Amino acid sequence: MKTGNPAKVMLSPKAQYNLKNAKQYFRDHLQVGDYYAQEHVVQGEWFGQGAERLELQGVVKEKDFIALCEGNHPGTGERLTLRKNTTRTTDGKETANRRIFYDFTISPPKSVSIVGLYGNERIVKIHDEAVRKSMREMEQFALTRVRKMGRSDDRETGNVIGASFRHETSRALDPHLHTHCILMNATFDPVEKRWKALQNFEMLKAQKFIENLYYHELAKGLKKIGYSIENNARDFEIQGITSGLIGKFSKRHQQIDDAVKAHILDGKSVRNVKEFRAQIAHEKRDRKIKESTADKLRSHWGEQMTDAERASLATKNASNPGARKRPDLRAIVDWADEHLFERKSVVEDYQLKAAALARGRGEDFILEKLNFEIEKRQYLKDERGHKITSRATLGRELKIVQMAQNGKGKYVPFCEN
Template identity: 30%
Template sequence: MLSISNIKSSAAVVHYYEHDDYYAKETNEHKELSEWYGKGAERLKLEGKVEKEDFKQVLEGELPNGVELGRVEDGKRVHAPGMDLTFSAPKSVSILAEVYGDKRINEAHDKAVKSVLTYIEENLAYVRKTENGKTYYEKADNILASLFQHNTSRNLDPQLHTHCILANAIRREDGEWRSAYYGEVFENKKFLGMMYRSELAHSLSELGYTIERTHEDGRFEVKEVPQEIIQAFSSRREEIKIALEGYEHVNAKTAANATLVTRQAKTELPKEVLINKWQETLKSFNFNLSEQKEKIVKEREQLRASLNKKSIGETVVDTLSSWLREIKQKFEFNAYAPISHINNSIEEKKEAYTDKSVEERAIEYGVKHLSERASVWEEKELIKVATTYSLGRTSATNILEQIAIYKKEGTLLESKLRPSKEIPVKTLTTKEALAQELESIKLMQGGKGQVEPICNVREINEYIKNTSLNKGQAEAIKVILTTRDRVVGVQGYAGAGKTYMMKQAKELAEKNGYLLIGMAPSASAAKTLEADTGIKSQTVSRFLADYERLATGKEARLNAVKMKQEMQGKVLIIDESSLASTIQFNTLLKVTSDLEVRLVAIGDTKQLGAVEAGKPFYQLQRAGMETAKMTEIVRQKEILLRDAVYDSINARIKQAMFKIDLVPNLWRSS
């Protein structure tokens, strides 16, 4: 687990010494568990254990080289000290390290923490720089950090964790020291937590422990420690759970509040007393670690033996069972091999990949997984999927090294997208994904000028007079019904009235002898589309199951002719287009071309997330697909709520939440 918080003021820093005395105690034991880290520390000649006075001065912006950081306000220098990154090991790991005394685990934890800090230093450390009145972000190559390893929670349960105090000081390329910009560290909190877990799980696996994943994001426990013992040493967690029962809603904000209100002052006991207390707790469970390890080894051997008894060809049932198991493993990120390999034996699965490393298999899986939705993805997303897939069998560092090799070989192609804040986002793609993207664009462009309008603008204008369609909705209907292009789009914000627009388009199309056929990426979306618009709808997958043989050239010629005839006078509508996969969209465009049928893609690129460039709905718009724009929000009648929606669309989240809070009676329970 990783938590991040700002150290808000120099006064707070002094509080650490004078009250809790939490980070840099002047005792040999605490100094031994502290350490300076980062190239910034090296350049300031801050090495080895952390001395209290050095630590305090650095956080107050007074560097050993005489530089003073901060700004002057009312004649006083003001400087934000930095941030606290706290890396906490899973409870089972803490028990093994602190109760059983396996100090190799402390070393593994320390190694995992430093791996993440190195990644931050190499990828997420920035400094603001102003030239000619313009401020931008410059990549830096250093951080100044102090590490403090602790072994207990506030409730004096075993809890191995390290506070990494990231000082607000960084050296620019020109050698000048300035305040740091660590916004990217906050932005990537979950990703960095995943990296820590990956590194730790791999080291623990190498030490002979069994990794048992508990959550899809890669959180885990060590199987050798039973759940009842984990709960016995988790009193702090139980306090928070009880406190949360008093909240009407449970979310990140209420959980953080519950954590604060249940927090007790940190108390201390001599280490010997604590260990004796923990040992007494263990004795009550009559638990033996060696016996538990032997039990797990036997279970593993029995599983392997049972799987080896059957061959893949014994029966159809066995084959299907194996196939279903592979599917289950795929979605749990635990498969030894991609889904195309249907083998019963664990050893056979491994042998099928004797020419590939764990890292290669993990990245291959990640690329396949991400390519289902986009042709371009953030590098960190590939790392996330690959490390979760290979949890315990390799580390994030090894995955990064293999990605670097693939970049050099040209297996992975890299680019950089620049969002509004001008910090580049590392993105990756493959030659195959780019080829598919270009094919989709070519299919769309090949359909330009290939159909006749369903009706004319004058007829639409007359029809509109008797409706409440706004300008954007009217434009969308005109594009759908008067276009000469086979493929067109409707880009509309959530709440812009796309459903009402489709109902009117359906009515006008039917008056002119055309039938609209609806599609959506999910079954629930297809059901909603049909219920709200009256357009007969199905999932994209269901439609392609009937027609994709055309796209692959496998459909018999007579059947192909019949299919084309059946599609005459039809218009395909795909709703939620931004959520359709790259493969689905590409196949749909092929089918559309073969059937010579119209396709209207309706969606919102704002649903696409950080990297939209690799998504087909965005790509086609950028490549010249005729697209109507629906930007007027009609769902929210309350002006403040409507303005809040516009703020959220434009990523002004604070302004949006402020306006929502001003709406009277919004949160009143019914």
């Protein structure tokens, strides 16, 4: 069984069900990252229209975060959502009764972490802005359940209560830029005019779109300050950063690899390698390192690199943006359309956007321009507006149906029996 080099996950979602663990997660992880430095605290930042409605802006304060975890209004202390009990007992066993929050962790390709954290703060700012834009789009997919007057469906709300926390190292203290985007399990229903539980399944379905939007914004920002990128099947890397250097700063990945291999060599089975790796990552977490600072870590990283590897990073610190090439959005969407509709007759609109963003990754265009180009195609949509089909696809299917109908009784069957 192959365990090494798994597909990289840029947007990794995880639900938190346990209230006690949620509080501890904020204090011991979100606020401090993976190393302790004197007076070092990660400054979380509120985002989302739901947060604005609650007048939550700027730095995330512990009392407000904990209040929301408990399902209370951070300003008044009153109940925000209906369900209060976080656990219930069924057949003598205690099980989770309420999701506290969802943690969507966003991370760039490893080469971006290495170059950005070793010496180019502009890359960190580009990452931050790409995360913000991606979360604004993800917010549009927020839903809540509707269970009134015989209805049993979901309603779009388009608002979330979000808190982002940027971290910069792995548990092995390698450069690992990533942002935890916490979405509280609450959204405001504009029709019923009350706070209700958040339905995130449409967000999960649109995950590939959000990933490719983040990659596009990140790559576009890197190009603007003089970097070249090399696309691959999954994401991209900064040109000139060798696989050897990337492997050198992927110790956490190697630790998990070794643990999985040891488990298999002991004769134990692994039903799902991806899930087992996540379990190993959670169970075999190194203790947080005390008395580390950003400067000490950069010095430590520099000592692990050869002169040539350090030089490969240094030459990319100078801004040398090339002449901007006007993107051919029509050709980009043509490719995405052909790529998707040759396999399916109906797709989600965000699948089309995801394919187009991957095709035009890093080119000089914004999402609004891409949306405009797609709208010009006048795709046929369902009531909610996400499922689409092209008129050409519909025409081909109608032609097939007509051929079947017109051909009835015209030919002798192959077998009479």
